[in-house]
Amino acid sequence: MxxxxxxxxxxxxxxxxxxxxxxxxxxxxxxxxxxxxxxxxxxxxxxGLILNPFRAGDPLSDAEGPELFRGRETAVGHIEEILSDATRSASLQLLAPRRAGKTSLLKMLPRLLPDTICVFFDLQAHPVATTGAFWGKLAEQARIQAKLDRRAELPPLPDGPPMEAASRWLEMLDQLPGGRRVLIAIDEFERLQDLFPGSRQEFLQLMGLFRATIQHRRGVRLLVSGSAPFDELDGVWDDHFISARQIKLPFLEREASVGLLSQPAPEFPSGVIPIEVAEEVYRRTGGQPFLLQVFGSLLVGRLNDEKRQVARVDDVQAVEGRAIEWAETYFRDAYRSAPAPAREALARLIQGQTANPTPLARRWLTQRYLLTPDERLSIPLFGAWIEHHALV
Ligand SMILES: Nc1ncnc2c1ncn2[C@@H]1O[C@H](COP(=O)(O)OP(=O)(O)OP(=O)(O)O)[C@@H](O)[C@H]1O
Ligand SMILES: [Mg+2]
Structure with missing residues (x-):
């Protein structure tokens, strides 16, 4: 009706x-x-079925399950602080391992930073091949998003040679009426370099303009997001993203993890995933956000299959095999990218020995939040995956 x-x-x-x-x-x-x-x-x-509110896979956003978005107060606080300090030039690098919630955070920023015009630019969704196309798409996205999120009109990209047009456009953004600040967030920034095949010159020009923006346009801040720190990449990033402040995304804290699982949405009936079950999931996943969502989904699925209303701690064990399958790509990528000393340390941990990592291995594991402060494996499920594939 x-x-x-x-x-x-x-x-x-x-x-x-x-x-x-x-x-x-x-x-x-x-x-x-x-x-x-x-x-x-x-x-x-x-x-008598329970509606599954969890989202394991796609990034969260204002339109896609914003109520599932938890934690991240520290990261948002840092971003806010840097945005509001107009006395200093600074850029931001959001650095976190795969599946840690980078894209979700960027997509939630318009809601989290109500005074800023946030522009989200995804190089995966817009595979531009020239600097002209890059600025064309970025300006187009900026205008669309400013209008949608803030009802604000941003200037279009002026005509003319790409770099000059972009430079003038950034100057206009820097002088928006009412002194509104603009944050341009580029997701998957590592891809930028590969976008201009055969033209290093063009890439360097673009980086030059980024650098000038960081230095002179205090009303426009640049944020790049990815999983490799600048010092592991081409030196050009370090040279151009001057005074870059690193924003990190550790796994979710115990409280946020348990809250997400037991009350993922306001309409989710309380008691379906009891606290002790949520705690068991937290223990197995270390609060890794993607894995929390995977377990949430699997638990609801199991309850529905068995026509039950309340999950038990042994359900966590029962769905673990499927969680490992679901997260196969995530675990495989993490394992494959690990240098040999890190794999050796992982193997020792799984066999119940102390990790005893080399400095390189410790750095690698810590950057990915895989070691707890007392040097245990923070995601026991990862250990189960390694054992499952008989890699130890
Ligand atoms: N703050 C959060 N609270 C709860 N769940 C989250 C949060 N952030 C991310 N997730 C969950 O984790 C999954 C991965 O998130 P997202 O795609 O944002 O990560 P990413 O770091 O961008 O991953 P990738 O490196 O693959 O691009 C999503 O399915 C999402 O549901
Ligand atoms: Mg992402």
Whole structure:
């Protein structure tokens, strides 16, 4: 009934699309989505099933499960601090291992930093091959996002040779009315270098402009996000991202992890994943956010399969094999990228010996949050994966 009326209303709006009724499209869509969600919940309830709120895989955002986004107060606090200090030039590097929640944080920034115009630019989604295309896409994305999130008009990229146009555009962004600050976040920045095949010159020009922006445009801050520290990359990053402040994303704390699992969404019935079950998941995963979501999903799935309403600690053990399968790529990438001394330290830990890592191995493991302060394996599930593949 509601769905029919919403459809009729939407058709009416569509047939006379203009500036007056356009503002209604978004709320109407939201209302319809909410109704759909309510219907799904009602249907599940009718069957006695629990609706799965967890999202293991895709990044979270304001539109995709913002209520699942937990922790990160420290990282956001750092970003805020750097943004608000207009007296100093600075850039930001968000540095965290794979699947740690980099993209989710960047996508949540518009909500977390309400005074800043946040521009999210994903090099994976926009594989640009020239500097002209890079600035064209970036300016286009910036305008779309500013309008959507802030109802703000950003200037378009001026005409002219790409680098000059970009330089003028950045100058305009630096002088927005009301002194509004702009944060340009480039996700998967390591790819940037590979985007300009055969033209190192073009890449260096781009980096030169980044450097000038960092130095002179205090109203525009640049953030790059990736999983390799600058000192492991081409020296060009260190040279150009001057005064870069590193923002790290450790795994979620115990409290945030347990909160996520036991109350992932306001409408999730309490007691379905009891605290002691959530704690067991935290113990097996060390609070690694992707793995928490995987376990959450698997636990709800198991309860539904068995037509039960409350998870038990032994359910965690029961779904572990499937969690390992789900996270196969994540574990395989982590293991394959490990240098030999780090693998050896991992093997010792799994066999119950002390890690005794070489300095290189310790650095490698610590940067990926794989060692606890007392040098145990922070993700026991990773150990189970290694054993599963008989790699020790
Ligand atoms: N703050 C958070 N709270 C709860 N879950 C999170 C959080 N951040 C990320 N996740 C979960 O972890 C998973 C990975 O997140 P995301 O894609 O943002 O990580 P990433 O670091 O960008 O990964 P990649 O290196 O593969 O690009 C997502 O499925 C998401 O649900
Ligand atoms: Mg990502």
């Amino acid at each position: 509601f769905a029919e009326q919403a459809n009729a209303l939407e058709n009416q709006l569509r047939s006379q699309r203009n500036v007056f009724n356009q503002p209604f499209e978004e709320p109407l869509r939201a209302l319809r989505d909410a109704a759909q969600q309510m219907r799904a919940t009602a249907e599940k309830d009718a069957e």
